[in-house]
Amino acid sequence: MPRSNAWLRRALVFGTTFALVLAACGGSTTPSPTTTVTQGPGDTPAPTEEVDHSGGTIYMLTAAEEFDDIDPQRAYTGEDLAFFGATIMRSLTSFIYDPDAGVANTLQGDLATDTGTASPDATSWSFTLRDGLTWEDGSELTCEDVKYGVSRTFANDVIVNGPTYAVQYLDIPSNPITDENDPKSGFLSAYYGPYDGTGQADFDKAVSCDGKTITFKLNQPVADFNYTVTLGFSPVPDPTGHPDLEDTVEQYTLRPWSNGPYKIDEYTQGNGGHLILVRNDAWDPASDPIRKAYPDVWQVDFGIDAKVMDQRLIASEGDDAFAIQYGSIQPENLSTIFTDPETPNADFAGRATSDFDPFARYYWIDTNKVSNEKHRQAMAVALDRDAIRANLGGDYAGALGDGVIKPNLGDQYAETGMWTDLFGQAVPDTGDPEFAKQLIADSGEPMPALTWDYPQTAVRDQEAAILVASFGLAGITVTPNPIPPGQYYGIVFDDEAAHEFGWAGWGPDWPNASTVIGPLFTDKGGWNLSRVHDEDFVQGVQDALAELNHAAQAKMWQDLNKLAMERVYVIPTTFGLSQTFGGTKVQPLYQWAPYGSWPYAEMYVTP
Amino acid sequence: MAGYIVRRTLGMVVLLVLLTLAVFVLFSLMPADPARLTCGKACSPQIIENNRHRLELDIPPVEQYQRFVSGIFFGRTYLADTKRPLECEAPCLGYSFLRNQEVLDLITKAAPVTFWLAIGGFVTWMTVGLVFGIVAALKRGRWQDRTVMGIALVGYSLPSFFIGLVLYFFVILFLHLLPNPQWKAGMPFKDLGGFVQTMLLPWITIATLNAAFYMRLTRNQVLEVFGEDYVRTARAKGLKERTVVVKHALRAGLTPIVTAAGLDLAYLLGGAIITENIFNLPGLGSLAIGSVIASDLPLISGITLIAATLIIVANLVVDLLYAVVDPRVRVG
Numbered sequence: 002m003p004r005s006n007a008w009l010r011r012a013l014v015f016g017t018t019f020a021l022v023l024a025a026c027g028g029s030t031t032p033s034p035t036t037t038v039t040q041g042p043g044d045t046p047a048p049t050e051e052v053d054h055s056g057g058t059i060y061m062l063t064a065a066e067e068f069d070d071i072d073p074q075r076a077y078t079g080e081d082l083a084f085f086g087a088t089i090m091r092s093l094t095s096f097i098y099d100p101d102a103g104v105a106n107t108l109q110g111d112l113a114t115d116t117g118t119a120s121p122d123a124t125s126w127s128f129t130l131r132d133g134l135t136w137e138d139g140s141e142l143t144c145e146d147v148k149y150g151v152s153r154t155f156a157n158d159v160i161v162n163g164p165t166y167a168v169q170y171l172d173i174p175s176n177p178i179t180d181e182n183d184p185k186s187g188f189l190s191a192y193y194g195p196y197d198g199t200g201q202a203d204f205d206k207a208v209s210c211d212g213k214t215i216t217f218k219l220n221q222p223v224a225d226f227n228y229t230v231t232l233g234f235s236p237v238p239d240p241t242g243h244p245d246l247e248d249t250v251e252q253y254t255l256r257p258w259s260n261g262p263y264k265i266d267e268y269t270q271g272n273g274g275h276l277i278l279v280r281n282d283a284w285d286p287a288s289d290p291i292r293k294a295y296p297d298v299w300q301v302d303f304g305i306d307a308k309v310m311d312q313r314l315i316a317s318e319g320d321d322a323f324a325i326q327y328g329s330i331q332p333e334n335l336s337t338i339f340t341d342p343e344t345p346n347a348d349f350a351g352r353a354t355s356d357f358d359p360f361a362r363y364y365w366i367d368t369n370k371v372s373n374e375k376h377r378q379a380m381a382v383a384l385d386r387d388a389i390r391a392n393l394g395g396d397y398a399g400a401l402g403d404g405v406i407k408p409n410l411g412d413q414y415a416e417t418g419m420w421t422d423l424f425g426q427a428v429p430d431t432g433d434p435e436f437a438k439q440l441i442a443d444s445g446e447p448m449p450a451l452t453w454d455y456p457q458t459a460v461r462d463q464e465a466a467i468l469v470a471s472f473g474l475a476g477i478t479v480t481p482n483p484i485p486p487g488q489y490y491g492i493v494f495d496d497e498a499a500h501e502f503g504w505a506g507w508g509p510d511w512p513n514a515s516t517v518i519g520p521l522f523t524d525k526g527g528w529n530l531s532r533v534h535d536e537d538f539v540q541g542v543q544d545a546l547a548e549l550n551h552a553a554q555a556k557m558w559q560d561l562n563k564l565a566m567e568r569v570y571v572i573p574t575t576f577g578l579s580q581t582f583g584g585t586k587v588q589p590l591y592q593w594a595p596y597g598s599w600p601y602a603e604m605y606v607t608p
Numbered sequence: 609m610a611g612y613i614v615r616r617t618l619g620m621v622v623l624l625v626l627l628t629l630a631v632f633v634l635f636s637l638m639p640a641d642p643a644r645l646t647c648g649k650a651c652s653p654q655i656i657e658n659n660r661h662r663l664e665l666d667i668p669p670v671e672q673y674q675r676f677v678s679g680i681f682f683g684r685t686y687l688a689d690t691k692r693p694l695e696c697e698a699p700c701l702g703y704s705f706l707r708n709q710e711v712l713d714l715i716t717k718a719a720p721v722t723f724w725l726a727i728g729g730f731v732t733w734m735t736v737g738l739v740f741g742i743v744a745a746l747k748r749g750r751w752q753d754r755t756v757m758g759i760a761l762v763g764y765s766l767p768s769f770f771i772g773l774v775l776y777f778f779v780i781l782f783l784h785l786l787p788n789p790q791w792k793a794g795m796p797f798k799d800l801g802g803f804v805q806t807m808l809l810p811w812i813t814i815a816t817l818n819a820a821f822y823m824r825l826t827r828n829q830v831l832e833v834f835g836e837d838y839v840r841t842a843r844a845k846g847l848k849e850r851t852v853v854v855k856h857a858l859r860a861g862l863t864p865i866v867t868a869a870g871l872d873l874a875y876l877l878g879g880a881i882i883t884e885n886i887f888n889l890p891g892l893g894s895l896a897i898g899s900v901i902a903s904d905l906p907l908i909s910g911i912t913l914i915a916a917t918l919i920i921v922a923n924l925v926v927d928l929l930y931a932v933v934d935p936r937v938r939v940g
Contacts, residue, residue: 066898067707157658159692162647165655184689187658196691250692254708270707271718272884272894273791302790304894306886309776313788316781321788491644 054605058298059587060320062305062313063327067270072253073235074153075163079359079508080327082232083598087292088278088299089259093117093128093147093215093230095291096512098603102594103411106512108227111291112147112236112260116227123222123547124172128230130213133288137259137281140243142236144210149195149239152204156194158187159250164233164510165189169525171207172220173200196250222547224554228511236260260284262294272304295605307331317352317584323606325583325590325599335397335580342396342578353582356592357409359508361402361517363571364453365493365530366502371451375444377569378424380451380502383437385471387430389574392463397580401430402573404562405507405521406514409594412552413514415559419566419573437475450478454493454503457483461504493530505530506577512595514558515546522561522570531570538564616927620920625677627916628909632673635905642905662687663705676702676909701913702906704899711910714895719914721791722891725883726876728807729814734869736819741826742858748831756823763820772813772886779809789887810887814880818872825868829861836860866929874922877915 061084069078073090076082086095095111097104108116113128120126134142153160154167174191185193192200207218223229238246238258246258256265263278278299286294305313311334313321330338330353338349345353364384366377386401393399404417420428426436441448453468455461465481472479482500484492493499507528510516519542520528522535538561545557565571579597583590586607593600643660660666664675664686675684679700686694686703696703701711744756779785789806796803833839834857842852881893892911899907 066894156692157655158662158690159687161655161659161662181657184661187654187661189654251694251708269717269793269890270709271714271890271898273721273888273890302888304885304888304890306888308773309886309888312777312781318784319787491641 054293054295054607055297057296057606058300058320058323059296059604059606060324060584061299061301061327062310062321062324063301063303064305064307064310065327066272066304067274068276070162070254071257071268072160072163072250073150073237073257074160074233075254077162077164077232079596080598083593083596084601086231087261087601088263089261089265089281090235090257091260091289092232092235094227095231096593096595098291098593098600100589100591100600102409105594106411109291111289112142117230119224119226119549121549123224123226123549124219125216126219126223126226126230127214127216128227130215131288132213133285134260135283135285135288136238136243137264137283139283140238142260143239143242144213144215145239145242146236147215147234148208148210149241150235150237151208151233152192152195153237153248154194154233155188155190155192155200155204156196156250157189158194159196160194166229166233166510170217170219170221170223170226170229171204172218173203173207195248221543224545224547224549225511225513225515228513228515231511262286262289262292263299270303274303276301276303292602293605295603301327314582314584317586322584322586325587325604326581328581330580330582332394332397338582339397339580342580345582349582351588352585352590353580354590354592355397355578355580357399357407357597358577358579359407359409359597360506360577361405361407361508361573362399362504362506362575362577363402363405363573364502365505365571366569367499367530367532368534368568368570369532370501371449373444373446374568375440376446376448379437379440379444379448379475380472380477381419381569381572382424382428382440383432383434383472383475383477384572384574385430385432385467386574388467388471389464392460392467393575397578399575399577402576404566404573405517405571406558406562407576409597410509410512410514410517411594412555413512413517413558415562417563417566419563423563423567432471432474434471434474434476437477441476448477449501450480451502452480452482452500454482454484454489454500456486456489456504458486464504496532499530502572503530505571508597514555514562518542518558518561518565519546522565533565533570535568613924613928616924620924623920624913624917628677628913629673631909631912632669632676635908636669636672642903701910704904704907706902706904707907711906714907715892715910715914718890718892718895720795721889722877722880722884722893724796724803724807725810725814725880725889725891726873728811729818729876729880730869730873732811732815733818733822736815737822738826738865740819741823742830742853744823744827745830745834746853753827757827760820760823763816764824766816768813768817768880769882769886771816772809772883775809775813776886789889791889806887806889810880810883810889813883813886814876822865822869825865826861829864830857833857833861863930867926870922870926870929871919874918877918 068081070076071081071085076085076090086092091112093111093113094108094116097107097109099105110116112130112134114131117126117128130142130144130147136142151167154163154165157165168189176186176188176191178186180186190200192204209216217226219226237248237253240246240248255268259265259281262281262284264281265276266279267275267277269275280294280297307328308331310326310328311331314324314326315334315337337346338353339345339355342355366380371377371380390398390401403419406414408414417423428436453465455465462483465483469479469481493503507517507521519525522531522533523529523539523542524534541557541561541564545554545561548554548557566573581592588605588607589600589603591600592598642663643656643665647656647659664672678684679696679698679702681698683698683700684696686696694703696710699712701715703710704714707714740756744753747753780788786805786808789809790802791806792799792802795806839852839857842856880891881897883889884891884893885897892915895907896911899911
């Protein structure tokens with residue numbers, strides 16, 4: 002799931018220098034890849050039913066100038082989904098609020114009474130809505146509203162940037178018009194969405210309402226479709242049931258209608274702008290067992306200089322005591338706030354967290370261009386991963402990765418053994434040039450010259466130098482190919498333009514490895530930079546997608562992750578950590594695993 | 609005089625047309641693909657092509673430019689071949705698909721912030737620069753002169769990001785003399801106190817560097833004029849020193865200062881990127897840097913056009929002011 006790009010770019014600009022300093026100081030200790038919640042001894046106890054934490058304002062400070070998208074069918078940034086999901090935008094299912102990743106990644110009914118009912122072959126899913134669901138004007142939220150929201154995904158001429166799982170999974174034929182000169186060829190499906198209306202009958206067959214029950218018919222087995230509906234399946238008022246409310250598309254990009262405990266009072270984008278959420282009086286707490294809705298107001302302040310933001314939260318005075326950071330701590334302030342990546346200093350105990358972000362960083366290898374598996378293994382073995390991690394910021398940057406599934410995916414993760422025994426012997430963190438040479442010799446072919454594509458930043462320029470040096474020790478020649486970040490993915494997805502291997506990062510769309518293994522190593526997912534076309538692997542993915550038993554499915558993803566590492570479709574580098582903090586009078590402060598965000602739905606201010 | 613103004617205005621229009629063309633060509637040559645940038649994570653070649661069509665990048669660049677210029681005078685319609693077209697009324701500077709708003713609306717919201725920032729900063733630095741510059745000239749070689757020039761050297765040496773951050777940390781975070789700056793719609797008319805509290809440090813930040821420059825410039829100009837024959841003549845006639853300085857020396861010495869001040873003000877009206885970012889002011893500078901980072905072509909074009917217009921108009925005004933300030937200059 003993409004993080005807020007605006008913030009990332011600013012963070013890169015401001016943080017590069019300091020990251021270099023930290024890199025020089027970075028230790029070699031590898032943090033254990035387990036979720037860390039840095040709650041101090043003086044923490045305020047978690048809210049209980051007896052204590053009323055209602056009232057006050059929670060401020061969110063961010064360097065970003067706006068949310069990427071807040072239209073229910075376009076929102077696709079993890080942090081944004083977590084915030085809006087907790088406040089104004091409910092979905093059929095959502096996740097449990099708990100500091101423990103294993104618990105937090107567990108699904109629960111939200112608008113729906115439960116986590117849905119699948120047909121035995123997982124090609125049909127039904128969800129029944131709760132009683133008492135309303136829109137912000139007090140009108141009833143109906144099954145038709147959910148259906149209408151889903152239908153908007155298909156209007157990809159005007160609804161853009163959002164998740165397209167509805168198009169991918171619903172049993173609707175593909176667009177019959179393939180002539181590129183026909184403007185209608187741009188639609189992704191035979192259904193053109195509710196505004197154009199073409200193919201409406203196909204959509205009505207795939208998505209049907211029976212009273213409060215909505216049923217989705219799928220074109221393939223999808224065992225975790227009840228996770229899928231957390232993304233892009235949120236309801237939008239059906240104009241048929243709300244004749245006074247025309248869906249002009251544009252208005253929902255800035256002010257979607259709320260069905261949660263808050264509604265938008267003001268949204269001004271840009272530096273100095275705000276998003277202010279106030280209570281939605283039409284929301285019925287009885288219809289919502291998930292959201293505590295403690296503060297009266299949420300205020301997001303945009304465009305705060307990252308250095309100033311840190312200093313304001315360190316001081317934590319006035320309104321800033323009720324503020325939380327929507328982003329990460331600047332590298333130069335980490336030693337002020339933390340003793341080590343797992344322990345905040347005494348002054349920050351209970352209000353600073355260091356935990357896994359959603360992303361696994363890795364180098365993809367084009368398996369067509371480096372087709373010899375031994376060669377790919379030699380590349381993995383030769384890499385000085387410890388130096389790469391130190392260059393990124395050492396212990397604070399993250400743990401060394403051993404696959405593409407991160408430990409914060411809970412039961413989906415298992416160690417792959419990539420650096421212990423997967424290649425027949427242990428591989429030190431600093432790489433093993435001699436072993437790499439042996440693998441090349443065993444391959445029976447000379448190692449091809451390699452070019453490494455990467456989106457250029459100062460830190461990655463240094464990473465390139467480390468890579469060239471460590472591969473050079475094993476006799477592997479690498480030419481770095483820096484690419485302007487804005488163009489990077491446009492180039493590396495082009496089969497002709499992309500080189501042998503390159504930099505990438507990936508976070509799951511929901512806490513199930515189906516949104517990791519499938520997208521990264523099969524053509525259906527759209528992020529197959531390794532150009533994997535192994536039929537047995539694709540079949541393995543299909544089998545896992547169809548497995549309704551969650552534990553069994555998790556085991557299948559673990560096995561596929563291990564298989565992908567054995568075949569070295571990618572070289573995992575780091576499981577990224579991020580550090581963030583809040584003011585002294587806002588609780589609870591921990592990173593909520595499903596989106597690597599604050600636990601917005603249960604946050605409150607203290608006196 | 610009238611003919612001069614007409615000629616300059618026509619020249620200004622030609623310059624603006626060339627400028628819009630240059631911006632357009634430069635952006636077309638940019639390697640980043642806006643269609644890919646607005647594609648999101650669930651991206652496929654088909655979606656990229658859709659975006660290219662939606663952003664009107666699939667039509668020839670000449671036609672894109674024509675639509676841009678025509679939109680300024682007659683307005684334009686985006687997504688015309690969909691059931692949800694977007695109308696952008698004249699003067700339409702474009703539509704930002706990244707921010708989902710018309711460019712003119714974005715600029716209109718940001719411009720007042722920059723205007724008040726620039727005006728306040730300008731008044732501050734001109735007042736400080738002129739007064740201290742004249743004092744230094746009058747007290748040439750004495751401790752007052754050395755002190756002023758020393759302050760100017762320090763002020764000139766400090767970059768605005770350093771001054772801004774230091775002021776923020778000490779005045780707001782450490783000493784709590786002012787609240788966190790927070791621009792609100794309707795300022796300064798709705799909340800004058802809050803406006804002054806918000807703008808005080810940004811004004812000082814902007815003024816510090818410029819005031820230092822104007823102290824030195826004013827001092828040098830006044831000293832140069834003091835050496836002119838007509839000043840000696842004025843003194844020989846027995847005029848009061850105050851009259852010599854104010855009426856004769858300063859007026860003649862102001863000409864290059866007016867030139868520099870006019871252009872500096874116009875430049876500032878185009879946005880003070882660093883100061884606006886540090887103090888979280890939603891002005892044109894912040895808008896510009898955000899649009900460049902996001903490769904938001906319509907917004908970049910719109911801001912460039914506005915900023916360039918300001919510079920060109922300021923040039924014209926400065927030229928006209930020469931005649932007012934210095935009677936030796938005649939336009940026409």
